[in-house]
Amino acid sequence: xxxxxxxxxxxxxxxxxxxxxxxxxxxxxxxxxxxxxxxxxxxxxxxxxxxxxxxxxxxxxxxxxxxxxxxxxxxxxxxxxxxxxxxxxxxxxxxxxxxxxxxxxxxxxxxxxxxxxxxxxxxxxxxxxxxxxxxxxxxxxxxxxxxxxxxxxxxxxxxxxxxxxxxxxxxxxxxxxxxxxxxxxxxxxxxxxxxxxxxxxxxxxxxxxxxxxxxxxxxxxxxxxxxxxxxxxxxxxxxxxxxxxxxxxxxxxxxxxxxxxxxxxxxxxxxxxxxxxxxxxxxxxxxxxxxxxxxxxxxxxxxxxxxxxxxxxxxxxxxxxxxxxxxxxxxxxxxxxxxxxxxxxxxxxxx
Numbered sequence: 001x002x003x004x005x006x007x008x009x010x011x012x013x014x015x016x017x018x019x020x021x022x023x024x025x026x027x028x029x030x031x032x033x034x035x036x037x038x039x040x041x042x043x044x045x046x047x048x049x050x051x052x053x054x055x056x057x058x059x060x061x062x063x064x065x066x067x068x069x070x071x072x073x074x075x076x077x078x079x080x081x082x083x084x085x086x087x088x089x090x091x092x093x094x095x096x097x098x099x100x101x102x103x104x105x106x107x108x109x110x111x112x113x114x115x116x117x118x119x120x121x122x123x124x125x126x127x128x129x130x131x132x133x134x135x136x137x138x139x140x141x142x143x144x145x146x147x148x149x150x151x152x153x154x155x156x157x158x159x160x161x162x163x164x165x166x167x168x169x170x171x172x173x174x175x176x177x178x179x180x181x182x183x184x185x186x187x188x189x190x191x192x193x194x195x196x197x198x199x200x201x202x203x204x205x206x207x208x209x210x211x212x213x214x215x216x217x218x219x220x221x222x223x224x225x226x227x228x229x230x231x232x233x234x235x236x237x238x239x240x241x242x243x244x245x246x247x248x249x250x251x252x253x254x255x256x257x258x259x260x261x262x263x264x265x266x267x268x269x270x271x272x273x274x275x276x277x278x279x280x281x282x283x284x285x286x287x288x289x290x291x292x293x294x295x296x297x298x299x300x301x302x303x304x305x306x307x308x309x310x311x312x313x314x315x316x317x318x319x320x321x322x323x324x325x326x327x328x329x330x331x332x333x334x335x336x337x338x339x340x341x342x343x344x345x346x347x348x349x350x351x
Contacts, residue, residue, distance in 0.1 A: 020218055021090045022211055024068045029090060034110045040064065040090035041083050041111070047076040052144060053117040054078035057108060059126025059152070059296075060232055061193075063089030065215065066125060070298045073306035077313060078121055083111060085128070087228030099231035101127070101239040101248075105134040109142065118142035121309075122257075125149040125296060126269065127236055130248055136259075137251035145316055146282075147260040147309055150270040150295050153248050153278065154240040186216040199266035199294035252281040258316040259285045260308055264293030264300075286312055 023029055023042070032039045042064035054074065056067040064082035071080040084091035085104050094103065108131060112118040122143045124132030129151025136143040190212045194201035204212070219225050239248055259282040263275040272289075279287040288308045290297050298305045 020214070022065060022215060024065075026072060027068065031090075032111060032114070034107065034114055036095045037086045037107045037110070038092055039083055039086070039107060039111055041081050042067070043081045044071050044075055046079040051077065051079045052121060054080045054121040054123065055108070055112065055117070056080065056082035056123040057104075057125070057128030057131050058082070058085065058088065059128050059150075060236065061088070061229055062125070062128075062296075063215075065089070066296060066299060067123070069302040070123075070305055073302055074309065077310060081117070083108065085131070085232075087224060087232070093224050093228060097231065098235075099228060100235035101130050101134055103235070104131045104232075105138065108132075108135050109139055112139075112142045119144045121145045121147070121313075123147045123149070123298075124151060125298060126152045127232060129153070130236065130239060133248060133252055133255065136257055137254040140256045143255075143257045145260070145312055146255060146257045147262070147305075147312065148278070149262045149298050149305065150264060150267050151261070151278065152236055152270060153252065153274065153281075155271055155274060186213045186220065189220075190216050196268055197295045198300055199264055199290075199292045200300075203300060249281055252278070253283065255282055257284070258312060260312040261285055261287045262297050262305055262308065263287070263289050264295060264297050265289065265291035266293060267295045269295045286315070 021029065021040075026044050027042055028044075030041055030043070032041055056064070056071070058064060058066045064084050067080070067082040071082065074080060086092070086094040086107055087099060094107070096103075104127070112120060112135075118139075119142050122132050122136060122145070124130070124147070126149075129148040130153060132146060132148060133151060133153070136146045190209065191201070193216075194204060194209075194212070198204065242248070243250075245251075261275065261278050261282065263270070263272055263278075265272050275287055275289055279285050286308070288304075290301055290304060293300050
């Protein structure tokens with residue numbers, strides 16, 4: 001997936017420019033070298049030893065920071081880590097420049113195999129949801145449960161608001177966009193991202209906004225930033241066109257792990273109408289819909305997502321729940337605003 005219009009891909013052993021990656025209180029970052037890739041992994045100290053491991057995978061243009069609001073809310077039930085996919089966050093590009101969904105999934109699998117942490121409770125958002133679906137289908141031995149927040153699964157009718165992101169997949173568009181937006185400040189870019197990804201950008205605190213601007217400034221200094229974005233977008237679009245056993249919907253049907261699906265009613269990137277199709281595709285699924293959330297519910301309403309995951313854990317480990325096809329009533333956990341928002345009401349249905 002190379003294009004003469006895109007910048008060249010530096011080798012993976014070249015560290016990203018700028019070491020000012022934000023690390024929230026209680027977190028630590030480490031670098032893990034694997035065949036063909038070097039991954040940055042964000043982790044938290046669990047509340048106690050022996051908790052089952054969890055791994056979180058971010059979406060297109062995101063990073064492991066996207067899970068910093070959720071992870072501390074789960075540190076008494078899982079031992080959380082979040083990975084920066086190759087070319088994102090603090091992870092350098094892959095050696096071969098392959099940003100396909102399969103390549104990202106291969107990087108996650110290599111990490112789980114090398115760390116010996118599997119099987120894990122696997123989380124994925126957007127692109128990370130597609131990656132996590134492929135991992136769970138290909139390697140069920142590595143996945144205990146699967147939690148997908150607005151997973152980027154193929155849609156026949158894409159929302160108009162998602163079209164510009166998809167256009168990044170076209171050769172030359174990333175370069176054109178960088179020229180058009182050359183004069184945009186980091187603040188302007190962040191406001192645009194928040195408007196696209198959040199149901200209500202006003203939920204982001206002033207401190208959260210400042211942190212996002214600093215992270216945007218850091219990313220824009222990376223020589224491969226737009227290359228990683230364009231090639232990953234192209235890889236996602238390519239995955240949408242695959243049929244047969246490699247099709248993402250077919251792989252969703254093969255997932256054995258209990259699955260939690262979280263969809264936002266104000267999502268401008270993944271159609272809310274896809275929620276019911278996902279609930280039908282994943283054989284052991286629980287659907288939580290958040291009417292006021294956008295594309296990143298784990299950042300906007302981390303308390304609600306944490307509660308839904310705790311319920312998934314309880315149901316997945318409770319023998320009395322086996323064979324239950326009932327539909328519990330509305331569940332919710334209103335919480336105080338944090339950097340990225342509080343909670344809302346969730347409609348939880350067993351698929």
